[in-house]
Amino acid sequence: MKMHTREQIxxxxxxxxxxxxxxxxxxxxxxxKTYNSKSFSRKLCNAxxxxxxxxxxxxxxxxxxxxxxxxxxxx
Numbered sequence: 001m002k003m004h005t006r007e008q009i010x011x012x013x014x015x016x017x018x019x020x021x022x023x024x025x026x027x028x029x030x031x032x033k034t035y036n037s038k039s040f041s042r043k044l045c046n047a048x049x050x051x052x053x054x055x056x057x058x059x060x061x062x063x064x065x066x067x068x069x070x071x072x073x074x075x
Contacts, residue, residue: 005054006044012061019029020044027053 013023024040027033043049049057058065 005047005049009044009049009057010056012063016061018061023057024058027056030056030060 010020013020020040021037024035024037027040028035043053055065
């Protein structure tokens with residue numbers, strides 16, 4: 001079963017001991033965009049986090065995002 005974005009981010013935050021508000025503050029600091037606890041939580045609930053935001057979250061948490069070939073070729 002695949003984990004949805006919200007659960008993935010919450011799991012990673014928990015593993016790193018980082019609160020959502022702290023992640024939102026760091027994202028705001030790094031991008032100059034407005035991220036706060038409420039808006040970030042809304043993005044998680046609505047599944048409206050962009051790929052660029054996922055890359056930023058991965059960077060902040062010390063991860064890389066990789067595409068892994070699963071040998072199921074689709075056309």
